[in-house]
Amino acid sequence: MANFSLNEIKKKIETFPKKKLIHLPTPLQKLENLTAAFGGPEIFIKRDDLTGLAFGGNKSRKLEFIIQDALNKQADVIITWASVQSNWCLQTATAARKFGIKPILLLFKTDELPQEYDGNLLLDYILGADIRIRESEKGKVVRGEDVLEMVEEVAHEVREWGHTPYVAPLGGSAVGGSMEKPLGAISYVSALAEMEEQAEALGVAIDYVIHAAGSGGTQAGLAVGAKTLDKNCRILGISVSESKEEMAGDVLAIARDTERALNLDLDLRQEDIIVLDEYVKAGYGVVDRDVAEVIQLLFKTEGIVLDPVYTGKAMVALVDLIKKGYFQKQDRVVFFHTGGTPALFPNRDRLIEFLK
Numbered sequence: 001m002a003n004f005s006l007n008e009i010k011k012k013i014e015t016f017p018k019k020k021l022i023h024l025p026t027p028l029q030k031l032e033n034l035t036a037a038f039g040g041p042e043i044f045i046k047r048d049d050l051t052g053l054a055f056g057g058n059k060s061r062k063l064e065f066i067i068q069d070a071l072n073k074q075a076d077v078i079i080t081w082a083s084v085q086s087n088w089c090l091q092t093a094t095a096a097r098k099f100g101i102k103p104i105l106l107l108f109k110t111d112e113l114p115q116e117y118d119g120n121l122l123l124d125y126i127l128g129a130d131i132r133i134r135e136s137e138k139g140k141v142v143r144g145e146d147v148l149e150m151v152e153e154v155a156h157e158v159r160e161w162g163h164t165p166y167v168a169p170l171g172g173s174a175v176g177g178s179m180e181k182p183l184g185a186i187s188y189v190s191a192l193a194e195m196e197e198q199a200e201a202l203g204v205a206i207d208y209v210i211h212a213a214g215s216g217g218t219q220a221g222l223a224v225g226a227k228t229l230d231k232n233c234r235i236l237g238i239s240v241s242e243s244k245e246e247m248a249g250d251v252l253a254i255a256r257d258t259e260r261a262l263n264l265d266l267d268l269r270q271e272d273i274i275v276l277d278e279y280v281k282a283g284y285g286v287v288d289r290d291v292a293e294v295i296q297l298l299f300k301t302e303g304i305v306l307d308p309v310y311t312g313k314a315m316v317a318l319v320d321l322i323k324k325g326y327f328q329k330q331d332r333v334v335f336f337h338t339g340g341t342p343a344l345f346p347n348r349d350r351l352i353e354f355l356k
């Protein structure tokens with residue numbers, strides 16, 4: 001069983017080179033008003049929405065490592081894919097532009113999600129990303145064989161132009177495409193260490209971290225970080241799309257790759273990966289009343305803006321778990337704000353419908 005100090009784990013992560021893209025450490029703040037509103041547990045927020053690249057978010061942490069990997073491989077074009085309002089695609093395209101790499105985005109649309117040039121898609125457009133819109137299955141994040149085939153076609157086209165493509169897998173965590181190591185998850189091992197260092201400075205021990213889970217890389221990194229540091233801190237992943245079995249399977253696979261990449265011997269098990277899927281509700285990206293109301297609650301009580309696709313759902317989960325007595329009054333819970341705020345604007349109609 002591995003058990004490393006903060007400095008030892010930081011040294012291991014430093015063996016993976018990265019490009020500076022963002023402001024670190026992101027703040028760890030106590031949510032005084034929200035804590036008082038529920039009378040415990042003590043609630044903190046880790047502001048990964050304030051990373052500073054475009055509108056911030058967890059993907060920019062991952063991209064520090066991924067852009068370096070693309071540059072090491074002499075890539076001058078980066079290809080990635082996700083849904084139309086994807087934070088990942090905007091963040092990737094932004095990071096690519098900054099290092100002179102041309103971004104190509106395969107964006108999958110579904111009827112129930114907004115598809116106009118607004119939010120992230122507007123920003124992709126302003127960046128001059130090569131945007132290719134495709135159809136996808138209702139209520140699902142895009143995955144599967146057909147997507148990989150489409151991406152390979154684009155990579156082929158890029159090679160024919162005489163350029164070098166880097167295929168960055170959706171979410172930036174699962175090994176695949178041009179990425180041989182789970183670089184995104186490694187950046188979240190680092191984020192957990194960063195949070196623990198801040199918690200130590202505040203003199204508090206963190207009992208739970210709660211965050212939105214999509215491709216699973218953030219949770220994999222946080223879970224590996226917590227176990228490596230042997231902290232008694234449980235990571236609660238709130239699925240925004242998949243069933244808990246599917247999500248936990250993805251997270252565990254990425255976590256095991258992360259363990260291997262960092263040369264750890266953690267013996268991670270399925271029970272180390274806690275995923276809740278009851279907050280997916282109407283499906284990926286579909287705004288409901290609970291999400292609209294919780295966005296309003298956090299904005300009014302703390303002046304912090306959540307997004308309607310990821311962090312809104314994770315905050316619905318946190319509030320619900322508090323009301324159900326999931327936590328002890330004296331527990332300390334960190335809500336990881338993973339970004340995503342541009343998606344508020346294309347969802348204006350549903351937000352107003354529920355809040356008027």
Ligand SMILES: *Cc1c(COP(=O)(O)O)cnc(C)c1O
Pocket residue numbers: 057058059087088171173212213214215216217218219307310311338339340341
């Ligand atoms: C992608 C994303 C997540 C989920 O992160 P994964 O590492 O893909 O699980 C959470 N919140 C926001 C805002 C995101 O864009």
